[in-house]
Every structure is written in C-alpha cells, then in structure tokens.
Amino acid sequence: GENVEQHPSTLSVQEGDSAVIKCTYSDSASNYFPWYKQELGKRPQLIIDIRSNVGEKKDQRIAVTLNKTAKHFSLHITETQPEDSAVYFCAAMNTGRRALTFGSGTRLQVQP
Amino acid sequence: DAGVIQSPRHEVTEMGQEVTLRCKPISGHDYLFWYRQTMMRGLELLIYFNNNVPIDDSGMPEDRFSAKMPNASFSTLKIQPSEPRDSAVYFCASSTLGETQYFGPGTRLLVL
Numbered sequence: 001g002e003n004v005e006q007h008p009s010t011l012s013v014q015e016g017d018s019a020v021i022k023c024t025y026s027d028s029a030s031n032y033f034p035w036y037k038q039e040l041g042k043r044p045q046l047i048i049d050i051r052s053n054v055g056e057k058k059d060q061r062i063a064v065t066l067n068k069t070a071k072h073f074s075l076h077i078t079e080t081q082p083e084d085s086a087v088y089f090c091a092a093m094n095t096g097r098r099a100l101t102f103g104s105g106t107r108l109q110v111q112p
Numbered sequence: 113d114a115g116v117i118q119s120p121r122h123e124v125t126e127m128g129q130e131v132t133l134r135c136k137p138i139s140g141h142d143y144l145f146w147y148r149q150t151m152m153r154g155l156e157l158l159i160y161f162n163n164n165v166p167i168d169d170s171g172m173p174e175d176r177f178s179a180k181m182p183n184a185s186f187s188t189l190k191i192q193p194s195e196p197r198d199s200a201v202y203f204c205a206s207s208t209l210g211e212t213q214y215f216g217p218g219t220r221l222l223v224l
Contacts, residue, residue, distance in 0.1 A: 098210035102155040
C-alpha cells in the first residue's frame with residue numbers, strides 16, 4: 001500500500017519568514033495530493049491540492065510543488081503569520097482507490 | 113450547507129460498552145469516509161462508502177468495529193465491545209468523486 005513520509009515534524013519560524021514542508025510517497029500510481037491544516041481541537045481543513053498532471057499550484061501565500069519522478073511534493077508558505085500556526089498534513093491518493101494516506105504531520109509555529 | 117455533521121461530539125464510556133458514532137455527509141456527496149486520529153498512529157482511514165456501498169474496509173482494526181450507511185444522508189460507526197485503546201478522535205468526511213474531502217468536526221471518544 002501507499003506510504004507517505006513527512007518532514008519536519010516540527011517547524012518554528014519568525015513571522016514574515018517562509019516555511020517549507022516536504023513529503024515523499026511510495027506508490028507511483030498516486031495522482032492526487034492534498035494538504036490539510038488542522039488547528040488544535042479542530043477538524044482537518046483542505047488548504048490546497050495538486051494533481052499529477054501539474055507540477056506547481058499557487059493560492060495567494062501558499063504553493064505546492066510536485067516532482068513525480070522523485071515522488072515528492074512540498075508545501076510552501078510565504079510571509080507567514082501567527083494564524084498560520086497549526087499542524088499541517090500532506091496526503092496522497094490513487095484516485096482509482098479513493099483512499100487518502102496521510103503523512104504524520106508537521107507542527108508549524110509562527111513566532112510573532 | 114451545514115457541512116458534515118457528526119454526533120456526539122464527545123463520548124465517555126466504560127470498557128465493554130457499545131459505542132455508536134453518527135455522521136451526516138454533505139448533501140449530494142457520494143463518498144463517505146471514516147477516519148481515526150491518535151497521537152501514535154496519526155490519521156488513519158478506517159472504511160469508505162460510495163453510493164452507500166462499503167468499498168474498502170481494510171483499515172477497520174478488528175471485528176469489534178462495524179460501519180453502515182443505510183442511506184445517502186446517514187452513516188454509523190459502531191464499536192462493540194469498546195476498549196481503552198479505542199480512545200481517539202473519529203472523523204467522518206465526505207466528497208464528490210472521492211477526491212476533495214470535507215471533514216466533520218469529529219467525535220472525541222474516551223473509553224475508560
């Protein structure tokens with residue numbers, strides 16, 4: 001089955017700095033890669049996703065890149081703000097199976 | 113739309129008791145997913161349904177767990193008998209086409 005590894009497990013940045021979270025996946029058939037943000041005690045919420053026919057996608061301060069050859073994808077947050085502090089999860093899916101496999105999460109703390 | 117609705121939000125029970133978690137997906141969504149989140153194991157897919165039919169239950173930990181979806185607007189996850197190691201947050205999620213998944217607020221289960 002699919003295995004998703006996520007790094008780092010914790011990340012602390014100063015407000016205004018950029019943050020990068022990286023994930024690798026094992027199943028070459030995976031073709032959908034969402035990122036979720038989870039605040040303490042809340043539900044995971046989708047913040048951005050990318051499909052395998054695209055190498056990069058951007059939404060305001062958030063961008064995701066995908067390297068299918070290397071089987072890794074990354075989340076980039078620019079101009080970080082204290083409200084970006086949360087746990088971020090990457091995930092991978094083979095859309096033939098519809099099952100999301102999640103990474104272990106990255107706790108991002110943005111210091112004001 | 114109210115989003116995915118789950119009940120109860122919190123459940124405290126004693127070992128050996130039956131626990132039933134409930135989920136109402138977003139209207140019009142044809143996929144429903146049950147996840148479990150713990151510190152040790154992260155976010156795990158337990159089972160998912162497409163058009164009320166269970167498609168993949170390979171994540172269901174053991175026979176004590178069962179899930180049903182009697183109609184398009186309701187699903188249950190039952191644990192009988194419950195054990196302390198079942199303590200976790202259980203999320204229900206729904207989607208159309210199985211990709212972008214929207215999570216409910218979760219049920220926080222504590223088994224004493």
